[in-house]
Amino acid sequence: xxxxxxxxxxxxxxLALAVYLVFLAFPLLWLISTAFKSPQEMALIxxxxxxxxxxxxxxxxxxxxxxxxxxxxxxLIIAGVSALVTVLLSIPAAYVMARYRSVVSRMTALWxxxxxxxxxxxxxxxxxxxxRDAGLYDTQIGLIIVYVVWSMPFALWMLRSYVVGIPVELExxxxxxxxxxxxxxxxxxxxxxxxxxxxxxxxAFVSAWNEFLFALVLLRTPELxxxxxxxxxxxxxxxxxxxGPLAAAALVATIPSLVFFAIIQRRLVGxxxxxxxxx
Amino acid sequence: MSxxxxxxxxxxxxxxxxxxxxxxxLDRDGLxxxxxxxxxxxxxxxxxxxxxxxxxxxxxxxxxxxxxxFTGFENYSQLLGDSYFWESFRIGLIWAFGVTILQFFAxxxxxxxxxxxxxxxxxxxxxALVPWAMPPVVIGIMWRLVYHPNAxxxxxxxxxxxxxxxxxxxxxxxxxxxxAVIVVGVxxxxxxxxVVLLAGLQSVSEELKEAAAVDGAGPLQRFRNVTWPxxxxxxxxxxxxxxxxxxxxxxxxxxxxxxxxxxxxxLPMLFAYEEAFRYGNYGYAAALGxxxxxxxxxxxxxxxxxxxxxxx
Numbered sequence: 001x002x003x004x005x006x007x008x009x010x011x012x013x014x015l016a017l018a019v020y021l022v023f024l025a026f027p028l029l030w031l032i033s034t035a036f037k038s039p040q041e042m043a044l045i046x047x048x049x050x051x052x053x054x055x056x057x058x059x060x061x062x063x064x065x066x067x068x069x070x071x072x073x074x075x076l077i078i079a080g081v082s083a084l085v086t087v088l089l090s091i092p093a094a095y096v097m098a099r100y101r102s103v104v105s106r107m108t109a110l111w112x113x114x115x116x117x118x119x120x121x122x123x124x125x126x127x128x129x130x131x132r133d134a135g136l137y138d139t140q141i142g143l144i145i146v147y148v149v150w151s152m153p154f155a156l157w158m159l160r161s162y163v164v165g166i167p168v169e170l171e172x173x174x175x176x177x178x179x180x181x182x183x184x185x186x187x188x189x190x191x192x193x194x195x196x197x198x199x200x201x202x203x204a205f206v207s208a209w210n211e212f213l214f215a216l217v218l219l220r221t222p223e224l225x226x227x228x229x230x231x232x233x234x235x236x237x238x239x240x241x242x243x244g245p246l247a248a249a250a251l252v253a254t255i256p257s258l259v260f261f262a263i264i265q266r267r268l269v270g271x272x273x274x275x276x277x278x279x
Numbered sequence: 280m281s282x283x284x285x286x287x288x289x290x291x292x293x294x295x296x297x298x299x300x301x302x303x304x305l306d307r308d309g310l311x312x313x314x315x316x317x318x319x320x321x322x323x324x325x326x327x328x329x330x331x332x333x334x335x336x337x338x339x340x341x342x343x344x345x346x347x348x349f350t351g352f353e354n355y356s357q358l359l360g361d362s363y364f365w366e367s368f369r370i371g372l373i374w375a376f377g378v379t380i381l382q383f384f385a386x387x388x389x390x391x392x393x394x395x396x397x398x399x400x401x402x403x404x405x406x407a408l409v410p411w412a413m414p415p416v417v418i419g420i421m422w423r424l425v426y427h428p429n430a431x432x433x434x435x436x437x438x439x440x441x442x443x444x445x446x447x448x449x450x451x452x453x454x455x456x457x458x459a460v461i462v463v464g465v466x467x468x469x470x471x472x473x474v475v476l477l478a479g480l481q482s483v484s485e486e487l488k489e490a491a492a493v494d495g496a497g498p499l500q501r502f503r504n505v506t507w508p509x510x511x512x513x514x515x516x517x518x519x520x521x522x523x524x525x526x527x528x529x530x531x532x533x534x535x536x537x538x539x540x541x542x543x544x545x546l547p548m549l550f551a552y553e554e555a556f557r558y559g560n561y562g563y564a565a566a567l568g569x570x571x572x573x574x575x576x577x578x579x580x581x582x583x584x585x586x587x588x589x590x591x
Contacts, residue, residue: 009498013392013395013397014397014398016388016392017392017397017399017400017403020388020389020392020403020407021399021402021403021406023466024403024406024407024409024410024466024469025406026425026432027421027422027425027466028406028409028421030421030424030425030432031417031420031421031424034424034430042430043430046435047430047431047432047435049432089315089316089319090316092311092312092313092315092316093312093313093315093316093317095312096305096309096312096313099309100304100305100309101304102304102305102309103304104304104305104309104313104317105304108320111320111324111325115324116520116523116524117523117527117575117579118328118527118568118572118575119526119527119547119548119551119568119571119572119575120527120529120548121331121548121551121552121555121564121565121567121568121571122327122328122331122332122335122565122568122569122572123324123327123328123331124327124331124555125331125334125339125555125561125564125565126326126327126328126330126331126334127323127327129330129561130323130326130327145319145323146323148319149319149320149323149324150324152316152319152320156316180308181308181309181312182308182311182312185312206412209414210413210414210415210416211414212414212415212416212529212530212533212534213529213530213552217556227414228414228415228416231414231416231417231420232416232534234420235420235423235534243424243427243430246420246424247420247421247424250416250417250420250421251417253414253416253417254412254413254414254417257412257413257414258409258412258413260412261408261411261412262412265408
């Protein structure tokens with residue numbers, strides 16, 4: 001009985017897996033395919049999935065038609081600085097969250113959760129007004145501040161769990177030797193936190209790199225814009241001839257976050273589950 | 280043995296007596312360490328949020344000359360009479376329920392498959408994570424290419440299969456645009472859901488499943504009586520959060536349709552964005568945000584009650 005049902009079950013499982021693979025992979029393949037196709041091949045009635053005459057023209061055109069290089073550089077700076085500042089501010093705070101049973105720790109934990117639930121419109125109008133009054137509207141610094149603050153909850157959450165994993169005895173030994181809190185944090189805790197810090201920094205980088213709404217509201221000058229904004233401008237007039245460069249630009253914009261994401265993937269999954277699955 | 284137990288679970292309160300509580304349970308060192316993070320959080324997220332809630336009760340407008348006055352519930356009585364508001368909330372609920380539910384079932388199926396020893400499992404696993412890393416704007420552009428009426432692959436495949444005769448305008452059709460964007464929402468949200476469900480499945484005790492199998496329970500019975508009860512708390516938490524995120528979502532649909540055609544995909548956030556930054560009605564847009572919080576609040580209460588009941 002069990003044997004026969006298994007014989008039937010396996011092919012149907014593979015069929016289901018195949019359906020998933022197609023659903024997940026097809027849009028990606030199509031994006032890649034479009035990026036490498038000539039306009040002539042794009043205009044065919046029966047589209048080809050694997051380009052017959054692959055070309056890099058679209059990439060060249062993408063960089064020529066739009067300030068793509070500038071946008072990539074802008075995004076690199078904004079995401080890089082945001083990531084750096086996020087972890088620098090988060091390390092000590094995460095330490096406090098892990099080691100002190102204080103109102104602040106509990107409030108922060110609550111805030112991590114609550115900040116995920118509010119519609120961004122409530123935050124973004126006052127942020128816009130605040131930055132405008134401070135003369136930081138339409139500046140990269142303004143956007144960096146916003147990114148730091150909004151990737152901090154998750155960074156804190158991740159780093160906190162790393163601190164909890166460090167034996168408190170190590171610090172007690174250091175304290176016995178007369179080291180103060182700051183020294184202990186710098187000399188004992190921080191070196192052990194390196195993997196967590198890397199993960200948190202890459203996470204902050206990827207979220208800033210991918211972000212769209214804040215950038216849309218807080219930046220206006222074309223020379224300052226991030227890659228997401230530039231890509232959206234690309235969409236406008238969508239003659240078939242422009243689809244190739246659009247796909248090429250979209251592909252280029254994905255590579256950094258894809259690479260970084262691949263590095264932190266395991267840790268991110270672990271960090272998320274730290275909150276989701278109580279064991 | 281006892282050493283490792285202590286190490287895994289530090290108890291800060293049992294520590295040195297010199298650690299006197301001074302302010303909110305923090306000593307001077309603790310305060311110094313927390314403040315650099317606290318100040319920007321208070322200034323740039325807590326304060327804006329509170330001010331945003333307050334703005335919803337004012338007539339705040341764009342333009343430096345405009346003065347802001349407290350108007351109580353005026354915005355809300357205006358909202359109640361605004362058919363665009365009702366329409367956007369209706370669309371928002373269809374979208375949020377549609378994406379959350381479809382995403383849940385799609386992810387559950389995938390997680391069940393990934394939890395078994397199948398060939399090509401690694402490929403599906405890798406592919407399932409890719410959308411997580413992609414900028415929403417790129418996901419939107421990618422699906423615009425898939426849905427493109429003339430050069431898109433979807434129409435071509437459907438033509439070849441004989442399902443359609445002429446090209447369909449997926450994203451500019453009044454009736455098809457919303458289902459089409461929901462599919463994209465499912466695609467982009469599947470990674471997180473699948474990962475969480477997979478972890479949940481892996482925490483289900485193998486012995487219990489085997490014991491059930493020995494007792495003659497089929498795969499379906501095993502799922503219903505062993506796997507599902509273990510999974511349920513995770514599922515409730517996850518779908519509630521997914522629903523909230525989806526109800527608040529903006530970027531994906533903005534890139535795909537900008538809320539069109541004819542407002543048929545104008546989610547609440549898109550409506551609020553237009554009100555605030557196209558027409559400058561800050562107060563009205565913030566009131567919309569407050570109304571969204573009300574909807575979300577209902578779901579949070581529902582979730583908390585359910586969780587309370589499940590825990591007995």
